[in-house]
Amino acid sequence: MAETTTTAHGASIELENLTKRYPGSAQPAVDDVSMEIKAGETVVFVGPSGCGKSTTLKMINRLIEPTGGRIRIGGEDVTDIDPVKLRRKVGYAIQSAGLFPHMTVAQNIALVPRMVGWPKKRIKDRVEELLDLVGLDPGEFHGRYPRQLSGGQQxxxxxxxxxxxxxxVLLMDEPFGAVDPITRDHLQDELIRLQHELHKTIVFVTHDFDEAIKLGDRIAVLRERSHIAQFDTPEAILTNPADDFVSGFVGAGAALKRLNLTRVRDVEMRDYPTVTVDTPLQQIFGHLRSSGTNEILLLDRRRRPYKWLRRGDLMRAKGSLARAGTLVHDTVTRDGTLRDALEAVLTDNAGRVAVTGRRGEYIGVVDMETLMNSVHELLEADRLEAMEAQHELEETRAEQTHREQEGPGGVTKA
Known part of the structure; x- marks a missing residue:
């Protein structure tokens, strides 16, 4: 594998009175938006279709030229610099990947480094490094064309x-909107993992509030013309929406939505007994006896979950691993959310799911008991928060009543 290079971390973004007017339109598409995004932060724009969130995003790298206002990246005013040079400094990912079909995977990735004049050796190493980083084997994918890839791979x-x-800075305009739900979950987990490693400043557009909760350090809920209804952490928006418009985005079941805020890595995992496909059968039986369980997890040669094996399965299959057990159809990653895990557990007959690492390797198992405990803790936290808010409201009302009953100089009215 190529040697990892030093990575540039994120830069702050400041939008100041950013406005976009199109000729012939009575109202601006984006109206006087001001916002500060911290370096290394993931901010998600969410709002109804046509509210101007994608237009606002595209003005940051000036794919759409602002009619008015300023843009600063890392403190530098980029409103008046060459937009082509600006776009080479700002990463941009869109729905359906937007890859050039006549170029190989490597050529697509190398496009901007080649345009800015990187040496060939540095480009080659960078392509290899990035393929590895996004979980694609460089040897396997380097020379493929986009048509030879699945939607998720693209x-x-x-x-x-x-x-x-x-x-x-990385701008992402509904990048996962065109893939199936399972692939989308995996891509979201991959982005979370990448951000843990890279600490870029990411601005992400979506219409899916659950995706916003899962990915965002902060969420900007936008009304029409990109007016900011609320710009806050996912926790704050879920527990204290600013108004009815924001409440409409949160929707029902705020406590369950908070499962999107807790990662699988944050909860206790069971250390399940495991064997590999190369383990002799007698040893597997021995593992089953010594573990005190009726089930064991079979891993493939790369230590990825392969089959759930029960003692009865092995007996009925007359000792053949090929015909024994139940294939592992679903796993969750360490960076997946408790909601991902809950969905997987609910569709599993035995109420458990295997947790995997970056390469799909087995880490542990999360079961229904662990998840239900987490749900109860979230509900209890919500209940206590609501009680505290009610108590504060009652105290405020009591103080207000007391003040109203007092005349000037603190004299109680007759």
């Missing part, structure tokens, strides 16, 4: 291309 290459010149 999106990974799209993210790699956006990161190729090591920009401090």
């Amino acid at each position: 999106q990974r290459v799209g993210v790699a291309r956006a990161l190729a010149a090591d920009p401090p």
Whole structure:
């Protein structure tokens, strides 16, 4: 594998009175938006269709030129610099990846580094490094064309291309909107993992509030013309929406939505007994006896979950691993959310799911008991928060009543 290079971390973004007017329109598409995004932060724009969230995003790298206002990246005013140079410093990933079909995966990723004049050796190493980073084997995918990739693989290459010149800022315009729900979950987990490693400043557009909760350090809920209804942490928006418009986005079941805020890595996992496909049968039986359980997890040669094996399965299959057990259909990653885990556990007959690492390797098991305990803790936290808020409200009302009953100089009215 290529040697990892020093990575540039994120840069702050300041939008000051940013406005976009199109000729012939009575109202601006984006109206006087001001916002500060911290370096290394993931901020998600969420709002109804046509509210101007994508237009606002595209003004940051000036794919759409602002009619008015300023943009600063890392303190530098980029409103008047060459937009082509600006776009080479800002990564950009869109829905359906937007890869050039006539270029290989490597050529697509190398595009911006080649344009800014990187040496060939540095480009080659960077392509290899990024393919590895987004979970694609460089040897396998280097020479493929986009048409030879699945939708999820194309999106990974799209993210790699956006990161190729090591920009401090990454703009993502509904990048996972065109893939199936399972692939989307995995891509979201991959982005969370990448951000843990890279600390870029990410601005992400979505219409899916659950996706916003899962990915965002802060969420900007936008009304029409990109007016900011609320700009806060996911926890604050879930527990204290600013108004009815924001409440409509939160929707029902705020406590359950908070499962999107807790990662699988944050809860206790069971250390399940495991064997590999190369383990002799007698040893597997021995493991089952000594573990005190009726089930064991069979891993493949790369230590990825492969089959759930029960003692009865082995007996009925007459000792053949090929015919024994139940294939592992679903796993969750360490960076997945408790909601991902709950969905997997609810569709599993035995109420458990295997947890995997970056390469799909087995880490542990999360079961229904662990998840139910977490749900109860979240509900209890919500209940206590609501009680505290009610108590504060009653105290405020009591103080107000007391003040109203007092005349000037603190004299109680007759």
